[in-house]
Amino acid sequence: MLSNNTRIGIIGAGAAGLSAALALRKKGYKNITLLEKEVYAGGKCHSFDYQGRNFELGAVVIPYCSRKTLNIISDLGLKVAPLTKDRAFFNSSGEQIELIGKLEQIQFFWQVFVKLPYLQFKYRKIFQPGFKNINDELIQSFEGFCKQNNLDLFEKFSNSVCAAYGYGYFDQVSTAYYLKFLKLPLVLAVITQTDFIFLEGSANVWKKIAEQFDVRYQQHINNIKRNETIEVETQTEVLELDKLILACPLDNALNFLDTALDEEELFSKIKYNKYWSFALIMENMPKKSIGYLPSNFSPDKQGHIMCWYRRYPDINLYNFYVIANNSQEEQDIEKIMIEDLNQIGATIKEKYVSAEWKYFPHVDILDIENKFYERLESLQGMNNTYFVGELLNFSYIEAVIEYSYDLVKRFF
């Protein structure tokens, strides 16, 4: 272990940066500084108030199997509540539909309870933290993998927690990402509807943790120079560090880091989805708190509503989730949303707030084939620099925490 006084700087005070800070403190490190560009901690765990109650603009759901996330919440004395079971699938005219037909159900359960466990056992290495050494069969698209393994109904079901949750489309993205996310306990939680939400708001968790650390907000990093020690220059100070953890989007670091050739090449390959969350005050919505529109779960329906979520049954504020294409701006999406909502018989009374998230950092299938993750992992520790966050282990809170804990265990 390094000296307790090792000066460790973490760029980004989201779930990844703050859970790395927690793990470092647990190991006895005392000299930890976090630099955050916003005025708040939490990143994509972002809550807001309306009529004195909290709502989410980013992360909502805690799968019941998220042991690390749930431990953090309970250590802080915060609470979770069950996610509403009042959910349904709808067609584009607002009529409730079944995603998996009655006749298909036995086949669906066969795929989930027999085939999936078998495949997850066969490819169990994928559940270790990170994406190094992915089995060749998991590099292909998830669509191809499901076809190869006769998982058509599982694929149809999974779309409601993949496309709708901003993770893109099965014909374009590597199986490695989805199979890691769709581990059996998570799938069971979706089927049995036993997930949780943050009672006091997801942002509150990270705000409370940030209060325990030296987090410096509204930091604009001008440059980072890595020699014997690491010099971080912001608009207000020059910080000298021994170790640097990048917990911000790695391509953002291209703006300030003295990148080596490898870093520059790898960081430039990262792709994102333009994932929008709109909080709207609504009238005449279908009477379900969570609604999915599976007809919009495909790339040709970008800009359309994929699902909605009503947090409180007595407040007409709904969240709507949309993946946009690169040419769609907020006003274009709003236009499409109005049409979608008209079709299901609902109307927008007022737009309350919205956010565009640079979401689901991932790389192309070809880059995975070309050992992107092996190369990225081999850079961990070079120039006293480390990387954590969604890209390294998939985009949900538990995965992000898992990777940060593992990185600290491996290197500090």
Ligand SMILES: Cc1cc2nc3c(=O)[nH]c(=O)nc-3n(C[C@H](O)[C@H](O)[C@H](O)COP(=O)(O)OP(=O)(O)OC[C@H]3O[C@@H](n4cnc5c(N)ncnc54)[C@H](O)[C@@H]3O)c2cc1C
């Ligand atoms: C709409 C939406 C819904 C979601 N729903 C769920 C859900 O239901 N369940 C779930 O588990 N997960 C969900 N997620 C995903 C989850 O929120 C993220 O995977 C997780 O919060 C990512 O944490 P992170 O720290 O890796 O990244 P981020 O949260 O993006 O944190 C990165 C931090 O770095 C900061 N930063 C960036 N650039 C710089 C810079 N130059 N200098 C300093 N700081 C910088 C950012 O401001 C931010 O605070 C959702 C996400 C979104 C957007």
